[in-house]
Amino acid sequence: MNTLLNASLKQLSSHLANKKISSTELTTEFLNRIHELNSQYNAFITVNEEMSLAQAKTADTLLASGRASPLTGIPIAQKDIFCAKGWLTTCGSKMLSNFVSPYDAGVIERFNLIGAVNIGKTNMDEFAMGSSNETSFYGVVRNPWDPLAVPGGSSGGAASAVAARLAPAATGTDTGGSIRQPAALCGISGIKPTYGLVSRYGMIAFASSLDQAGPMAKSAEDLALLLNVMVGFDFRDSTSLQRDAEDYTLDLSKPLDGVRIGLPKEYFAEGMSKDVEAAIETALDEYRKLGAQTVEISLPNTPLSIPVYYVLAPAEASSNLSRFDGVRYGYRAESYSDLGDMYRKTRAQGFGPEVKRRILIGTYVLSHGYYDAYYIKAQKLRRLIAQDFADAYKHCDIIMGPTTPTVAFNLGEKSNDPIQMYLSDIYTSAANLTGLPAMSIPVGFGDKHRPVGLHIIGNYFREAQMLNVAHQYQQATDWHQQSPL
Amino acid sequence: MQWEIVIGLEVHAQLSTQSKIFSGASTGYGALPNTQACVIDLALPGVLPVLNRGAVERAIKFGLSVGATINSPSIFARKNYFYPDLPKGYQISQYELPIVQGGIVLIQIEGGEKIIRLTRAHLEEDAGKSLHEDFHGMSGIDLNRAGTPLLEIVSEPDMRSSAEAVAYAKTLHSLVRWIGICDGNMQEGSFRCDANVSVRPCGQEKLGTRCEIKNLNSFRFLEKAIDYEARRQIDILEDGGVIRQETRLYDANKDETRTMRSKEDANDYRYFPDPDLLPLEISPLWIDQIRSSLPELPQIRKERYVSELSLPAYDATVLTNSREVGDYFESTVKLLPAQTKLCANWVMGEVMGQLNKEGIEISSCPIMPAQLAALLTRISDGTISGKAAKTVFESMWQGELGKDVDALIQAKGLKQISDDVALEGLIDQILSAHPQQVSDYRKGKEKAFNSLVGQIMKATQGKANPTQVHSILKNKLEQ
Numbered sequence: 017m018n019t020l021l022n023a024s025l026k027q028l029s030s031h032l033a034n035k036k037i038s039s040t041e042l043t044t045e046f047l048n049r050i051h052e053l054n055s056q057y058n059a060f061i062t063v064n065e066e067m068s069l070a071q072a073k074t075a076d077t078l079l080a081s082g083r084a085s086p087l088t089g090i091p092i093a094q095k096d097i098f099c100a101k102g103w104l105t106t107c108g109s110k111m112l113s114n115f116v117s118p119y120d121a122g123v124i125e126r127f128n129l130i131g132a133v134n135i136g137k138t139n140m141d142e143f144a145m146g147s148s149n150e151t152s153f154y155g156v157v158r159n160p161w162d163p164l165a166v167p168g169g170s171s172g173g174a175a176s177a178v179a180a181r182l183a184p185a186a187t188g189t190d191t192g193g194s195i196r197q198p199a200a201l202c203g204i205s206g207i208k209p210t211y212g213l214v215s216r217y218g219m220i221a222f223a224s225s226l227d228q229a230g231p232m233a234k235s236a237e238d239l240a241l242l243l244n245v246m247v248g249f250d251f252r253d254s255t256s257l258q259r260d261a262e263d264y265t266l267d268l269s270k271p272l273d274g275v276r277i278g279l280p281k282e283y284f285a286e287g288m289s290k291d292v293e294a295a296i297e298t299a300l301d302e303y304r305k306l307g308a309q310t311v312e313i314s315l316p317n318t319p320l321s322i323p324v325y326y327v328l329a330p331a332e333a334s335s336n337l338s339r340f341d342g343v344r345y346g347y348r349a350e351s352y353s354d355l356g357d358m359y360r361k362t363r364a365q366g367f368g369p370e371v372k373r374r375i376l377i378g379t380y381v382l383s384h385g386y387y388d389a390y391y392i393k394a395q396k397l398r399r400l401i402a403q404d405f406a407d408a409y410k411h412c413d414i415i416m417g418p419t420t421p422t423v424a425f426n427l428g429e430k431s432n433d434p435i436q437m438y439l440s441d442i443y444t445s446a447a448n449l450t451g452l453p454a455m456s457i458p459v460g461f462g463d464k465h466r467p468v469g470l471h472i473i474g475n476y477f478r479e480a481q482m483l484n485v486a487h488q489y490q491q492a493t494d495w496h497q498q499s500p501l
Numbered sequence: 502m503q504w505e506i507v508i509g510l511e512v513h514a515q516l517s518t519q520s521k522i523f524s525g526a527s528t529g530y531g532a533l534p535n536t537q538a539c540v541i542d543l544a545l546p547g548v549l550p551v552l553n554r555g556a557v558e559r560a561i562k563f564g565l566s567v568g569a570t571i572n573s574p575s576i577f578a579r580k581n582y583f584y585p586d587l588p589k590g591y592q593i594s595q596y597e598l599p600i601v602q603g604g605i606v607l608i609q610i611e612g613g614e615k616i617i618r619l620t621r622a623h624l625e626e627d628a629g630k631s632l633h634e635d636f637h638g639m640s641g642i643d644l645n646r647a648g649t650p651l652l653e654i655v656s657e658p659d660m661r662s663s664a665e666a667v668a669y670a671k672t673l674h675s676l677v678r679w680i681g682i683c684d685g686n687m688q689e690g691s692f693r694c695d696a697n698v699s700v701r702p703c704g705q706e707k708l709g710t711r712c713e714i715k716n717l718n719s720f721r722f723l724e725k726a727i728d729y730e731a732r733r734q735i736d737i738l739e740d741g742g743v744i745r746q747e748t749r750l751y752d753a754n755k756d757e758t759r760t761m762r763s764k765e766d767a768n769d770y771r772y773f774p775d776p777d778l779l780p781l782e783i784s785p786l787w788i789d790q791i792r793s794s795l796p797e798l799p800q801i802r803k804e805r806y807v808s809e810l811s812l813p814a815y816d817a818t819v820l821t822n823s824r825e826v827g828d829y830f831e832s833t834v835k836l837l838p839a840q841t842k843l844c845a846n847w848v849m850g851e852v853m854g855q856l857n858k859e860g861i862e863i864s865s866c867p868i869m870p871a872q873l874a875a876l877l878t879r880i881s882d883g884t885i886s887g888k889a890a891k892t893v894f895e896s897m898w899q900g901e902l903g904k905d906v907d908a909l910i911q912a913k914g915l916k917q918i919s920d921d922v923a924l925e926g927l928i929d930q931i932l933s934a935h936p937q938q939v940s941d942y943r944k945g946k947e948k949a950f951n952s953l954v955g956q957i958m959k960a961t962q963g964k965a966n967p968t969q970v971h972s973i974l975k976n977k978l979e980q
Contacts, residue, residue: 117547216549220546221549224776252549253549253551254551254778335771335773338581338583339546339589341583341590343585343588344588346546355640359583379771382773383771384769
């Protein structure tokens with residue numbers, strides 16, 4: 017069993033192809049494991065054995081008929097932000113605690129199409145707003161490396177599930193770091209592709225211009241296989257990009273000779289803790305050994321990322337979350353006197369404090385008289401931040417730094433200090449503001465033996481190169497194979 | 502004091518696309534509640550809008566028809582407010598950069614034409630409907646209409662009377678149907694007007710405080726609402742009061758407007774660009790393609806009817822009210838090019854009169870232009886009188902004798918006596934039978950002439966060709 021739990025997707029795929037195991041058996045293994053351990057981690061909100069096993073059965077038919085593709089029959093944990101037909105889809109909120117989706121998100125559809133198995137819906141910060149998975153209506157998620165530590169957020173359930181080997185792989189979404197930060201904190205790999213590569217259709221919107229889905233798994237190679245499934249044009253998403261299909265596994269084995277790694281001096285300054293810095297420096301040494309060069313670059317507008325992000329993301333969120341009004345679906349207050357009262361009580365009772373905080377911020381910055389000073393200004397600064405990266409890529413091929421300033425903090429440590437919480441996205445939010453692809457891979461441990469993540473930011477559409485760079489490192493090291501169990 | 506009324510109109514024209522502006526659901530009218538609302542119209546979590554190209558094309562058509570600028574890019578924005586029939590909690594509209602900017606509409610008023618300037622026209626989605634009847638202590642929501650494409654056409658405050666406002670609204674109504682972007686059905690709400698009304702002392706430049714009257718869905722209500730509202734404002738000002746800027750509703754039953762919400766209660770809509778929709782880029786090539794597909798516009802055709810067909814401006818206006826009527830007239834006149842006025846008279850008179858009487862559209866007219874032309878040919882060549890032609894027309898309308906003009910004239914014995922020899926013999930008889938009238942006429946009593954004509958007509962049961970009767974009679978009397 018242990019070999020199965022730690023197996024790569026490639027290995028699982030070959031076991032399935034060679035009939036060493038059936039999808040039904042594999043799915044049952046993971047379902048049993050979730051049954052046994054989910055109470056410890058709270059990584060899943062919904063598990064539906066019947067539906068998962070039905071999918072596994074279909075996958076077994078596909079496998080038997082020889083029409084299987086690499087991920088056919090493999091259980092994937094789906095973040096509860098993706099609408100999945102017949103599944104409770106809560107987005108971590110009381111507001112949607114009774115919402116069973118009548119339709120599939122684009123991402124879910126693509127996994128269904130190739131016969132992957134939905135092993136369950138993972139826990140997350142409410143409406144993806146949070147960096148610790150403490151804002152979920154369904155309770156906190158535990159970091160498998162240390163039950164006192166947060167798993168990160170908002171895709172905390174996904175990261176915890178993969179790290180605890182409750183699922184071979186998972187999907188996440190990333191609006192300001194929600195794939196990369198929990199991946200870093202839980203010692204797994206995760207990638208947020210270039211904005212527009214993965215369909216947002218059916219992915220419950222937080223901040224539309226920043227949201228992007230991506231895979232979370234044990235290794236870069238796994239991520240490449242998952243990206244092959246997830247990336248693709250979807251006419252139902254007007255921001256989806258129409259590009260030729262790419263095989264993200266093709267460049268994995270390329271040597272790194274001559275690759276220029278840009279190190280932003282602003283990232284290697286105050287703010288990064290010593291333990292994280294040490295792990296990152298060791299990783300960079302490894303890269304030099306692998307033939308890459310490192311060059312210092314500058315991203316002078318780095319300090320603007322967080323303020324710009326916390327104007328734009330709440331602005332969009334305040335509008336995106338207006339549809340949760342108790343009228344058509346989801347939670348509605350039990351008693352109310354009139355329409356206005358119904359709206360107020362439904363939203364007051366249905367949303368948690370962090371969501372309310374962001375709706376208030378967003379409503380404020382879009383208000384008459386404040387719009388220019390906040391929203392318009394933030395959009396201008398957003399372009400400046402993008403220009404920083406465009407300039408930087410004249411001097412390097414790829415950018416590296418820490419994914420987070422510290423290792424996982426303790427549960428409750430920052431939940432009463434939103435500013436401190438927001439600062440944990442300091443390195444990650446720029447990739448969302450610019451739309452650049454970015455990923456995190458595990459590169460060792462810091463204080464209390466909590467994982468450290470290396471942040472890799474690529475140029476637009478350079479996911480294959482990023483995965484190559486990550487994979488080469490993972491060929492030379494074994495951080496990604498370490499498990500907390 | 503003399504007061505000047507200042508009016509600007511906002512017209513919502515429902516665009517005639519098969520599907521909605523941001524979803525694939527049908528826009529058909531009258532379906533059972535919520536049967537034409539898909540997951541996107543219901544604003545389920547996670548759904549996204551995809552712009553309907555047909556709606557954009559129609560907006561461009563409109564822009565080109567009024568000589569406006571087509572903005573590229575134009576931007577879709579969210580207008581945020583809560584209402585149960587607004588499923589997303591925001592309406593997707595256009596705010597800072599609308600697709601159509603500027604343009605003019607020419608209206609026909611007493612004493613000539615007037616230019617009404619357009620501010621802009623923008624694309625947006627309609628909301629659903631709240632149904633307050635039929636539900637005890639509750640409201641029903643029907644989202645079939647949610648997401649229906651609208652073009653909101655905003656004019657400058659260029660109108661100075663309710664009559665001008667109605668003329669403008671009618672011209673616009675005719676134009677959107679002419680270019681095929683809106684069915685113009687006002688009962689079904691496909692064409693609705695909001696009127697901004699203010700008054701000011703004549704000669705004052707500064708505009709008065711305006712009130713907006715919402716949802717006027719007939720030209721008559723538009724006129725009455727403006728008249729009432731202007732009177733109301735003038736009364737307040739003359740009593741020394743001030744006008745409060747507000748949104749008002751017209752109550753057709755009471756023929757009055759009343760406050761809906763004041764400016765202080767106005768929502769802060771928190772407009773911002775919709776991040777789900779990219780800026781709308783329109784290529785010059787696409788604009789050219791649409792331009793070349795446009796029909797001859799009513800204004801151009803109207804001018805042509807006056808200059809080439811020598812029709813009076815009034816006739817040209819009536820005949821270009823709708824493209825179908827214009828085309829019908831044009832097909833008729835093509836077969837009878839020397840008789841443009843006769844064709845115009847008959848299309849405007851008999852044809853449209855009969856259509857109105859039966860409440861049918863010209864597209865279902867039982868008499869085809871070629872058949873009408875055949876009938877009018879028989880008037881112009883003197884075979885029948887205009888009066889007889891009306892009898893034939895009625896028979897044709899009923900489908901008698903396969904609508905064959907000549908067969909009907911024959912069967913009904915309506916052919917005129919146009920034979921000079923026969924008429925002369927007849928007139929000689931009448932003259933000798935009425936010596937008194939003859940001598941009266943010769944003494945200068947003009948009336949006697951008509952009496953003699955009457956005798957001739959009586960003798961021929963009205964079939965004598967009146968033109969010939971006139972000239973023969975005149976000749977004989979003046980011999």
